[in-house]
Each structure stands twice: as structure tokens, then as C-alpha cells.
Amino acid sequence: MNQQKNENGEGLIKGLDLTSATTIVVGSMIGSGIFIAPSLMSEYIRSPGVILMLWIIGGLFTVFGALSYGELCASMPKAGGQYVFLKEAYSPVVGFLYGWTVFLVIQTGFIAAVAVAFAKYLGVFIPSISENVILFSMPLCGHVFNFNSAQAVGMVSIIALTVINCFGIKAGAIVQNIFTFLKVGAILILVILGFMSVKGDIQNFSPLFSTALPDGLKMGFFAALAVALSKALFAYDAWNTVTFTAEEVRDPHKNLPRALILGSIITMLIYTSATAVYFYLIPVDKAAAVPDNRIAAAAAQLIFGNAGLYFISAAVLISTFGCNNGLILGGPRVYYAMAKDGLFFKSLGRLSHKYRTPVNALIVQGIWSCILTLTGSYSDLLTYIAFASVLFNGMTIISLYIMRIKHPGMERPHMAMGYPVVPALYIAIALAFLIFILQGDFMNSMRGICIILIGIPVYFLFRKGRSLAGREPL
Numbered sequence: 001m002n003q004q005k006n007e008n009g010e011g012l013i014k015g016l017d018l019t020s021a022t023t024i025v026v027g028s029m030i031g032s033g034i035f036i037a038p039s040l041m042s043e044y045i046r047s048p049g050v051i052l053m054l055w056i057i058g059g060l061f062t063v064f065g066a067l068s069y070g071e072l073c074a075s076m077p078k079a080g081g082q083y084v085f086l087k088e089a090y091s092p093v094v095g096f097l098y099g100w101t102v103f104l105v106i107q108t109g110f111i112a113a114v115a116v117a118f119a120k121y122l123g124v125f126i127p128s129i130s131e132n133v134i135l136f137s138m139p140l141c142g143h144v145f146n147f148n149s150a151q152a153v154g155m156v157s158i159i160a161l162t163v164i165n166c167f168g169i170k171a172g173a174i175v176q177n178i179f180t181f182l183k184v185g186a187i188l189i190l191v192i193l194g195f196m197s198v199k200g201d202i203q204n205f206s207p208l209f210s211t212a213l214p215d216g217l218k219m220g221f222f223a224a225l226a227v228a229l230s231k232a233l234f235a236y237d238a239w240n241t242v243t244f245t246a247e248e249v250r251d252p253h254k255n256l257p258r259a260l261i262l263g264s265i266i267t268m269l270i271y272t273s274a275t276a277v278y279f280y281l282i283p284v285d286k287a288a289a290v291p292d293n294r295i296a297a298a299a300a301q302l303i304f305g306n307a308g309l310y311f312i313s314a315a316v317l318i319s320t321f322g323c324n325n326g327l328i329l330g331g332p333r334v335y336y337a338m339a340k341d342g343l344f345f346k347s348l349g350r351l352s353h354k355y356r357t358p359v360n361a362l363i364v365q366g367i368w369s370c371i372l373t374l375t376g377s378y379s380d381l382l383t384y385i386a387f388a389s390v391l392f393n394g395m396t397i398i399s400l401y402i403m404r405i406k407h408p409g410m411e412r413p414h415m416a417m418g419y420p421v422v423p424a425l426y427i428a429i430a431l432a433f434l435i436f437i438l439q440g441d442f443m444n445s446m447r448g449i450c451i452i453l454i455g456i457p458v459y460f461l462f463r464k465g466r467s468l469a470g471r472e473p474l
Contacts, residue, residue, distance in 0.1 A: 012079055012333075013356045015169040016249045018258060020177060024242045024326045025263025027180035029062075030270065031110075031323030032117030033235025034187070035296035035316050038275045041228040042288035044217065048279040049208035051228065055275050057429070058232040059268025062239050064426040066264040067417045068397050070257030073243050074414035075403070077252035080337025081243025082396055089399030089406070092343065093459050098392045099338045100455035105448065106392075107331035108365060109385045110238060111324055112372035115154035118320035120292070122153060124313035129153050147374070155370040157321065161328045162366035168355040169248050172329040179322025184266075186315035187274055190300060194277035199302040204283045214288065219440050226436030230387070233433070235271060237389050238323075239264055241330035248333075253413035328369075332361030343462045387437055388448035394430035397423045 016024070041051050069082075078084045080099070087095025102108075123129040133149040165172040194200065211221050219227070242249070242259055249255050274296070278287065281299045290298045296316065300308030332348075336358040339349030348361040400416060400423050416423060438445045 011356065012247045012351070013169055014248055014250045016173055016245060016255075018255045020173040021242050021245075021249050021255050021259035022263045022266075023173075023177045023180040024245065024330065025239055025259050026184065026266050027176050027322045028238040028241040028326030028330065029236055029263070029267045029323070030180075030183055030187075030319055031114045031235075031238075032121075032316060032320050033231070034271050034274050035312070035319070036117065036293045037231040037235050038278050039287050039290045039293035039295040040231045042284050043214065044219075044224040044228040046212055046214055046284055046288070047207070047210040048205050048284045050210070050225070051279070051284070052272060052275055053209075054225070054229050054232050055272045056268070058229060058236045059264070059271065061233070061426060061429050062236045062264045062268065063261065064418075064422050064429075065393055065397060066239065066257075066260035068400050068419075068423045068426065069240060069243060070260050070414050071412055071416040071419075072396070072400060072403070073246055073256035073260070074253045075410055075412050077246040077249065077256060078337065079244070079247040079333045079340075081246050081334070082240055082392070083244075083334050083337055085243075085396050085399050085403075086392070087341075089402040090395070092341070092463075093456070094395070096338065096343050096459045096462070097452055097455045098395075099334050099344070100458060101388050101392065101448075101452050102331060102334050103365070103368065104455075105451050106237075106385055106389050107241075107327060107334070108369040108372055110234075111158060111327050111331075111365075111369040112154070113385070114320050114324045114327070115158050115369070116150060116373055118157050118317060118324070119150040119153035121313045121316040121320070123150065124297075124309060145374075151373050154373045157324065158328070158366055158369050158373070161321070161325050162362050165325070165329050165332075166352065166355065166357055166359050166362055168357055169245070169329075172325060175325045176322060176329065179318055179325060183315065183319040183322055184270065186311075186318060187270055190296070190303070190312065190315070191273045191277045193303050194281055194299060197281065197303050200277075200280040202280070204279050204281075222436050223440035226433055227440035229433060230437055230441070232271075233390060234385060236267065237385065238327055238330075239267070240393065241326055244330040244333040257414040328362070328365065331365050332358045335361040335365065342465075343459065385448075387434065387445045388452060390430050390433055391448070391452075394427055394434070397426045397430070 038051065041054065045051055072085045073081065076084050076088065083095050083099045086098050119129055129149045131148045131150045134146045135149055135152060137144055137146050164175060213221060213224055217224060242256065246252055246256060278295050278299050281302050282295065287295055297309050297312045300312035302308065304311055335344055335348045338344035339346060348358065348364060350360055351357060352359045403410065
């Protein structure tokens with residue numbers, strides 16, 4: 001892969017072509033979600049047609065966002081991506097709150113959840129790796145903290161990928177390309193053989209659409225719909241990770257919009273097909289009762305017998321490892337950009353002299369992600385990550401309108417398709433999701449909001465430090 005430094009011979013390296021940018025989009029999205037989320041969704045919605053519709057809505061939602069982000073990326077191809085868009089459209093404090101939340105929850109929480117999922121599936125091959133295998137216990141704040149082998153392996157996987165990405169954008173891109181092609185291939189094999197299997201039954205889709213809810217679920221249909229959608233949106237989340245690497249993409253005016261749109265469409269088709277084959281093999285009411293929500297493993301066992309468990313477990317290992325590589329690669333570019341603006345720790349704005357990677361930002365992100373593997377349940381983590389992410393994504397789409405008003409003369413090599421209707425649809429869906437998820441999972445949604453608001457005093461501390469250092473105040 002040809003790599004070129006910026007014009008001044010310093011800074012980040014332009015080492016990503018269209019293929020690599022697209023695999024970052026696809027690979028960052030396809031992690032553990034599609035192998036688990038359909039079962040979680042079945043706990044709230046008992047209609048295969050409605051669940052498939054939610055995956056399509058989530059996919060269109062993502063494509064609508066990608067169409068709009070394409071214009072912002074092409075106009076401002078800087079490291080940090082979405083952080084830069086929000087800073088320019090609103091104010092530095094809004095950009096900081098996004099970067100702060102990316103660091104505390106969105107990116108690092110996603111990395112932690114995917115790393116634990118990786119460890120759980122590795123436990124299929126190595127039974128001693130499990131949440132039930134406690135390595136040690138200790139009293140902590142009136143509770144007993146248990147550290148299990150799954151958490152340990154999850155942390156090791158984060159550390160390994162962090163080290164790989166310290167060796168340059170090329171190393172990270174190679175890993176991303178290989179694992180993305182492998183995971184997509186494995187899912188396609190499952191889909192094709194699943195629909196060919198005599199173990200499936202088309203009657204599993206009847207009735208296709210229903211508003212019936214599981215017994216004992218204490219929420220209305222639309223609230224249940226929103227919570228179920230949050231699980232799908234978690235699986236779609238991180239589609240915007242490639243914007244963080246905008247400064248390292250060759251010919252970003254063309255390649256960034258193309259990668260966003262192409263990657264989003266590919267992922268939507270994969271997710272919808274996989275969910276359809278799950279329900280073809282497993283009735284929706286039984287999908288909710290699959291042990292540990294491992295619906296992909298249950299489907300594979302029906303197709304391949306006992307060997308199916310090992311097939312799908314290997315597929316998940318490949319998928320989660322590749323997904324976390326994309327996430328670990330992208331996130332530090334946000335912290336790097338914030339540090340360069342004087343809004344984060346100064347050391348995070350330094351690059352490796354040899355590899356031109358934000359090594360310090362990578363290390364700090366890795367440490368915090370490892371800490372997050374020790375907290376929270378998988379399902380809860382899905383909800384408040386999705387809530388915070390959709391909130392900022394909606395604000396970013398609104399910034400498209402703001403930037404056209406504030407900077408009408410700005411060079412726009414790529415114009416958002418369907419403007420102003422398509423961005424408005426994204427905003428409407430995002431608003432509806434935020435309202436209903438507040439009703440359906442109020443506590444985890446409020447945790448997401450609190451994490452964002454805590455960033456306000458932190459912003460002013462960094463801003464004060466910038467002023468004391470003699471830099472121009474923001």
C-alpha cells in the first residue's frame with residue numbers, strides 16, 4: 001500500500017485507499033452484534049417481520065446518515081471527523097462533549113463489549129475462558145468484585161490490537177482488510193447453507209407482522225420497539241469510525257463519501273439476510289430463549305450439527321477481532337485532534353516519530369477500554385452506547401444544515417444526496433428513537449446523558465489550562 005506523508009512531511013500518513021476505508025466502515029460495524037442482537041430483540045418483540053423491519057430501518061437510518069456525512073467529510077477531511085464537524089457547526093464545547101463521550105463510552109465501551117464477546121466465543125474452544133471461571137475476588141465499595149477469565153482474555157485482545165495499530169496505519173489497514181473479508185465470507189456461507197437446509201421452516205415467519213409482546217414485559221409496544229431497535233443500532237454503530245481517519249484517506253473528497261455509502265449498504269444487506277436465516281431456522285419465541293443469546297451458534301448447529309458451534313464460534317472470533325481493530329484504529333484520531341486543539345491531554349497530540357501514529361492516544365484508549373471490560377452487562381452497555389451515539393449523530397446531521405447557512409461559499413466536492421429531505425428523515429428517526437428509548441430504558445439512557453454532561457466542567461478545565469499556557473482561548 002502506497003503511503004504518503006502530508007505536504008509538510010510531518011503529521012499523519014495518507015495510507016488508506018477506497019478498499020481500506022470501506023473495510024473500516026464494514027469491519028467496524030460487523031462485530032458481535034449480528035450474532036447476538038436478534039435474540040436480544042426477540043425478548044422485546046415477538047414478530048419476525050417487525051424485527052426484520054427494524055434491521056432495515058436501522059440500515060436505512062445508517063445509509064441516510066452516510067449520505068449526509070459524505071458532504072461533511074469531503075468538505076472537512078481532518079483527523080477527528082465528527083468531532084471537527086460538531087466543533088465547526090456549533091462550538092468547541094459541543095465538539096469536546098462528543099469527543100469526551102467517544103472516549104468515555106461510545107468508542108471505548110464498544111471496544112470493551114466486543115472484546116468480552118470475543119472472549120466468550122473463544123471459550124467454546126477453551127472452556128476455561130468463561131465468565132463463570134473466577135480468577136480472583138476482592139471486596140470493593142461494599143460489594144464483592146469478581147475478575148473472570150473472559151474479562152482477562154478480552155483485555156489481552158485489546159492490548160494486542162492496540163500494539164498492532166501503534167506500528168502505523170498500514171499495519172492496521174492490513175489487519176482490517178483480511179478480517180473483514182473473512183467475516184463477510186463466513187456470514188454468507190451461513191446464510192446460503194441456512195436457507196438450503198431442510199431444518200428450516202417458512203412457517204416460522206407466520207404471522208409475519210404482529211404487535212404481540214412477550215408475557216411479563218412491562219412496557220408499551222412502541223417503547224419495546226425502541227429498545228429492540230437500540231440493539232440493532234448498536235450493531236450498526238461505528239459506521240462513522242472512518243471519518244476519524246479522514247486525514248489519512250487518499251483522495252478523501254471522493255473516497256470518504258463512497259466508503260461510507262458503500263459500507264453501510266453492504267452491512268445492511270448482510271444483517272438483514274443473517275436475521276432472516278436465523279428465524280427461518282429458529283422460531284422467534286424460541287430465539288429469545290437461546291442460551292446466552294447466541295442465536296447464530298444455535299442456527300449453525302442446526303445446519304452443521306455439533307461442528308456448527310465451532311464454525312460460528314470461529315466466525316465470531318474473526319468478526320469481533322476485526323471489528324475491534326477498526327474501532328481501536330479510529331478512536332485515537334479523535335483524541336489526537338482534541339489534544340491538538342488544546343482540549344485534551346497534550347501528550348495525546350503527539351505522534352510516533354517513526355510510524356506517525358498517535359501512540360499515546362492509542363495507549364490511553366486501550367487502558368480505559370480494559371477498565372470498561374470489568375463493568376456493566378452486555379445488554380445494558382448496548383442501550384446507553386446506542387443512546388449517546390444516536391444523540392450525537394443526530395446533532396451532526398443537523399450540522400449539515402448549519403454549515404450550509406454559516407458557510408455557503410465553502411468548497412463542497414461532494415453534496416449530500418436527497419438534501420434536505422434525506423437528512424431530515426434521519427433526524428426524525430433519531431428523535432423518535434431517543435424519545436422511546438427514554439421510556440423503554442430510562443436508567444441506562446440517563447447514564448448516557450450524565451456522562452455527556454459531566455464533560456462540561458471538564459471542558460472548562462481544559463480551556464482554562466489552555467489559557468494559562470498562553471494559547472488563544474477557544
